[in-house]
Amino acid sequence: MEIFVLVKQVPDPEAMIKVKSDSELDIENRYFTNFFDEIAIEAAIRMKEKFGGKVTVLTVDNHRVDALRRGISMGADEAIQITDPLLEEANPFAISRAIASYLKDKPFDLILAGRQAMDDDAGIVGPAVAELLEIPHVNAIVSLEIDPQKKEALVRREVEEGKEIIACSLPALFTCQKGLCSPRIPQVLNVMKAMKAQIKKLDIKSLGLNPNEILGLKDIIKIKNYISPPKRPPVKMIKEDFPENVKILVKLLREEAKVI
């Protein structure tokens, strides 16, 4: 099976993030592979282990390739970085176009991606790539069965009050949800391999894309402004004795906190 996995590096949940200006964030330089993308890598590696074939991890990032090395350390065979100054701060539509341009002539059975990136939570790139490639896609799958002979997949996704079971033909794109599998801890020899791995770099020109197309897509979404979450209000101490303090607490919870 030929499998591609779309990966992204996102800020570590513990990284300090501040609003620098209306359209700019100041993000501490602590990044890690998107949690849902690691699940996608693991699912792809398991498919390769079961049916043979090749797993390629792919990212669009001008600065970081750790997610690609993570993929190699987990067992992926090849890593591709799409990088171009035009893709700096690109929105999901421009990124999807770049990925689809690379994949459109490639033979593949399966594309896997995370359900969403943990930074912008947009969840757009996976489905958008599938639409551009005109292949079926199912979001947020929690199980994956493949019949390589029949070129069919059976996937499950969680819906309200139950699970939805979907059969679809391959090639297809699935985005992966927590519960599908648990990402492995890489063996150190694979870590070494990943540290030394050559990353194939591609730019807009080599993908045969018109720069104006990317520029046009970049204009689709404009960030108007970032707003910091409200600061936590100060702690209010209730000094009265029991039972008066309980009455005051209930009143505050109802009227100020509005939680009861």
Place this chain on the structure above:
Amino acid sequence: MALDFTFTEEQEFFRQTVRDVVNRLIMPRVKELDEKEEFPWDLWREFASLGYLGIRHEEKYGGMALDTISQMIFYEELARGSCGFAMSVIMQVLMGTYFIARFGNEEIKQRILVPAIKGEKIGTICFTEDQSGSDLAGTRTLATKVPGGWRINGRKQWITNGPIADFTTVMATVDPKLGLKGLNFFLVEKKTSERDGFVVGQRLHKIGSRCSVTSELIYDNVFIPEENFLGEEIGKGVQYAAEILNEVRVMTAMNALAIAKNAMDDAREYAKNRIAFGNPISKYQLIREKFAKYWAWYEASWNYAYKCAWMIQNKIPCTNECMLAKYFATEMCMYAVEEAMRIYGGNAFSTEYPPQRYWRDAKFLLYGGGTHEVLCDYLGRVFLKD
């Protein structure tokens, strides 16, 4: 562009990978590891199965032969998890196997080094005795030449991994009167029905680094064959030890840096949430000063420790520098854990809160690689050119 403080992309990736392993395997168990005071065999096996015990050794024995800076990254990230577990792992990775890899013949390497890298055999190094430690010249464990090999007699104390060790690298003297010039290293395995060897003496209970088990080891007229002499020439043990002491000292600095950072990162969160007199205590200047002072010292000692790692990697003589790095980082760590205890106020005195664990673990770092009194006495003499 000669002065470059950046890690390579590969080193950054390696740090991220080790951090992930520590976060997933060790962090969830830190409190339990400290409280149980037992060697965590399940964690050891799982960790060993990933291959990290071979980071220093040649690839043909199952190792990775990583560069020194990456090794230091490994030590720093590992100690960020559990200092006790880090001590056991580092003993195996660095001191416990160094002389086997350096001087052991092929049969010894296959029999001992290869399973040690897999975590199947556990090793340690034995310097300390009741009257010697930083003062190696006081070593009394005696190696006597006999036909076909050596006989070892003596008692070693404070041996990390001692109760569970399968093999030891023992420092012993061929003649106590020779002082440092009489010292040598010998490979001695555990006594079994088939093999003469050491036996485990009293187990020591420690206030910190509690999941690394420590004990006395007893060598009672143990016979070892000639090939278990680890060296090229008799009397060069101290010279051989010096080969590794720089790494040991910078490794200790890395552990100190990790503990200090843990302590002050936790203290920062505590200070921002603990309300006193109507404000988070982080709003008070005396509390802020503790963080500012720590930050300055931490940054200075972190950069200096990595400079030393870089010097070792580039084979630049740096004995004094590595002593300074160990001294500075560990003293900085003492400041950080002490101030974290104060920031937590009365809660620091409860085992429910983490600063007491950092404080207890940090104390362990004062002694290995030379006590600070011995290091400072030496460094002072060097500085004064006495």
